[in-house]
Amino acid sequence: MAKKSEPSQRQLRVGEVLRHALSSIFARGETNDPELEEIGVTVLEVSMSPDLKQGLVYVRPLQFNKEKELLAAIKRNRKYIRILMAPHISLKFMPDIRFKIDTAPDHAQRIDHLLTQPKVKRDLAAGRDETQEES
Numbered sequence: 001m002a003k004k005s006e007p008s009q010r011q012l013r014v015g016e017v018l019r020h021a022l023s024s025i026f027a028r029g030e031t032n033d034p035e036l037e038e039i040g041v042t043v044l045e046v047s048m049s050p051d052l053k054q055g056l057v058y059v060r061p062l063q064f065n066k067e068k069e070l071l072a073a074i075k076r077n078r079k080y081i082r083i084l085m086a087p088h089i090s091l092k093f094m095p096d097i098r099f100k101i102d103t104a105p106d107h108a109q110r111i112d113h114l115l116t117q118p119k120v121k122r123d124l125a126a127g128r129d130e131t132q133e134e135s
Contacts, residue, residue: 007048014091015046018055021088022046022081030084036073039066044102048095055095058102067101074099 007015025031026041040062047056061070074081078097086094114120 008050011048011050011052014052014095015048015055017089018046018048018057018085018095018097019043021085022057024088025081025084031077031081033073033077035069036077039063039070039073041070041074046097052091053093053095055097057097057099059099060102071099071101 022043026036026043029037031037042060042062043057044060045058047058048054059070059074061067078099082094082097085097089095115124
């Protein structure tokens with residue numbers, strides 16, 4: 001299996017410019033979509049393809065359990081959002097953007113929950129005791 005290479009500085013920089021532009025558009029309610037404004041959007045990251053022609057935007061709704069509604073509203077407004085982004089972006093071609101719900105916070109919360117369970121705390125404490133005895 002081929003190892004995925006790290007993004008270039010240019011990919012990171014363009015992704016950050018797109019993230020700022022999208023955050024600004026959503027914060028100001030420029031989409032003029034009442035449902036999108038009601039749900040609220042947090043843009044966490046934009047991952048760019050090596051040729052900078054595609055961007056994957058990781059978003060989260062500000063309201064709890066509104067992921068499906070958020071994606072539907074964004075899909076409805078995707079072309080208009082792209083038009084709104086154009087003045088903020090100084091690239092030869094405007095990247096095609098796709099949106100995806102960011103699940104990293106859910107995974108982090110699940111791990112935190114697991115680490116607070118009594119059985120896991122006991123095992124972790126036992127592991128700490130063993131490493132201290134070896135020192």
